[in-house]
Amino acid sequence: MYELLIIGGGPAGMTAAVYAARKKMNALLITKEFGGQPMWTMEIENYMGYQFITGPELMAKFEEQVQRFATPIKYEEIVQLRRNDDGSFTLVSDEGNEYQAKSVIIASGKRPRRLEVPGEEEFTGKGVSYCATCDGPLFAGKTVAVIGSGNSAVQAAIELGGVADKVYLVVRKKYRADAIxxxxxxxxxxxxxxxxxxxxxxVGEQVVEKFIISQTEGNETKELAVQGVFVEIGLKPNSEFAESLVNLNGEREIAVDCATGTGIPGLFAAGDVNDGPDKQIVIAAGDGAKAALMAYNYVLRQA
Known part of the structure; x- marks a missing residue:
């Protein structure tokens, strides 16, 4: 049985792994892949220590530090979390493997929300994308659309504006992006x-060829020729595997106290998956450090 299992390989999960390793905890990090949401971000100007760095570059530095401590890693997705009669936890992965631990940190982050409109699922990977940083270069010289009103949508439009011929930015009501x-x-x-x-x-044949929009207040409909549609309408917490144990808010984020505790002894939630008011890399990393220290103290008291 592990002393600590960390679910997620983003800023919160990787920071938790480093802090757990420094405390000499018998810990395991389980993640589908390293990086999390920062992998979709080309410009980071507010992470302390760096005037400017890309998301992939910053996450590579995080990963390098995790690897330096030789923390065991399993590349799987957790699909179920149970609390056992003795207070320990069982995690079940998508590959059917089970893991036991005295404490758990949920740092599973969020995933992109979908539009849920005809053609979206059919053309995902064929013109529909959820990552301008990843796929933007594929649309050099083409016409694309970005859907959304927040920082991620505006940043995607800026990034795509540097490679695409034309970018339509579709906003439902009003912008929610930072002034800068x-x-x-x-x-x-x-x-x-x-x-x-x-x-x-x-709409399209084999790939995206056009998309149809309509006014939120009015009857006007537009049919615009595009080769790519980038969906940037927010994120959904990856909390489904824990919903039978934890309290979720209206956004399905995990409710936590100021020490990342979930109200269940030994179970903590760090980073964007919890109900903290702001979603920033530096906050997620801080959450990860805090959760690891809280888990260490919890396990220490159980010995």
Missing amino acids: LMDKLRVLDNVVELVGYVVKEI
């Missing part, structure tokens, strides 16, 4: 802002 990003957006002459529209359908 809006300033960068407004200097681009190949970004067309379409505020007050929603996507109705994505």
